Amino acid sequence: MNRQQLFELIQRKKSFLCVGLDSDINKIPKHLLGSEDPVFEFNRQIIEATSDYAIAYKPNLAFYESRGIKGMQSLERTMVLLHSFGNDVFTIADAKRGDIGNTSTQYAKAVFDEAASGFSFDAITVAPYMGEDSVKPFLEFPGKWAIILALTSNKGADDFQFFVSSNHTPLFIKVLETTKGWGNTDNTMYVVGATRAEMLSEVRKIVPDHFLLVPGVGAQGGSLQEVAKYGMNDVCGLLVNASRSILFASSQADFAGQARDEAHSIQLEMEQLLLQKGMVQ
């Protein structure tokens, strides 16, 4: 999926909501634990309940890897279901990968090359610490995206991402300036946390046209209005992620309905924001 197709998907669903599938087996409703694959069953109900309102799903690979091979089977089943939506769903492997070139190529195959690994995500999150040869292999798969960490939503972001150079540039700005030339707006996005929404205007000075993946709305406390105010561009340019606030809206039998209501409520707010900018009618 390219940038224009992603924008068309946003216009079709009047939403730029991404649902993070941080599907912790210890947090899913207890009545699911009797099914053959409880985490897949949870994901299935969440996806079917929210797919009218979400344009993207972002399985957080840690929550599958922590259950070993069983977890990877839950992920595989989840991806089969997500692919059944075709171009109505964009899929992101939240993996924060990055290593020397020949190794990043293998990580890219792990998420992009269905013949090799069984997985065919549209995008992967990538950590930039190891530099150009650690990121570029992810940009060599046509139609696929690398979503590079710039400014994350957690407290630890202060430790290094705001490390300031002799000419007053913080590291996350240096990351944006350096990496924006490695790919293009059809294969590169950036992670910018909603908990630092005011920083989005700084980010937009450097990458006005790129899509941004914005975590931190919901459980982490970021504001959707602020994110749109500082981060939207003329193709929306935002994928705003919510995970826990949707997945665990209820821990009871009504969890899927509650998740749907929560996703709908976010979508309605997004529709207003898109309307204000004239991107939908």
Add this chain to the structure above:
Amino acid sequence: MNRQQLFELIQRKKSFLCVGLDSDINKIPKHLLGSEDPVFEFNRQIIEATSDYAIAYKPNLAFYESRGIKGMQSLERTMVLLHSFGNDVFTIADAKRGDIGNTSTQYAKAVFDEAASGFSFDAITVAPYMGEDSVKPFLEFPGKWAIILALTSNKGADDFQFFVSSNHTPLFIKVLETTKGWGNTDNTMYVVGATRAEMLSEVRKIVPDHFLLVPGVGAQGGSLQEVAKYGMNDVCGLLVNASRSILFASSQADFAGQARDEAHSIQLEMEQLLLQKGMVQ
């Protein structure tokens, strides 16, 4: 395994060699492709051929993940074999993980918590970009280690790791200074590439007592003599990794014997270096 036990292992085998299991199915000898699990069969023969000379094995998770669930099964079998050596082998998951706290906890379970994931490595490599809450969850497992990226061996290391602050500190030094207080010398190591051996003396000024995992000797061109000169401390303090130069010493039926010879040759050089410092007799 703690720091003292690791030193005793080094003394027992007169070696500080780590063998990186970057077991690329497209590079292993063709005659293995007929076996039920070619990558495991390759690893088995490599491990059995080199275990007299290597103290540590470092499966590079990318090369397993790129083959999906089949790859994870090869890794699982490999780990069962490695555990059969008990305290004679230290195991490292080369994974370069790091995410917000609750997610890093899941990544830690994926490699440390056998009951959850089926895997029980001694250590994992960790990327520091997301800061304290992304690293600390890996330090909460007794007897386990986080190996934090400081200065990597690849060309891309120049892009951000040498990003210099207003007081002339490059980022990799800032990472060492900041992270060394998060854990201790029994649960934290650092990656410092052999291709920058002269930088090891800078690193040792900040972390004199920590173990360092040093990639880049062999295929990447680093020198073992230089690494020992600048990096050794009074418990050796080094795990020097070689991957391709051992794994692919031959692509023929004699690959295991050639791998053994290559590992032995490195071990003999290491024994001399340990002798010179009086750490073995």
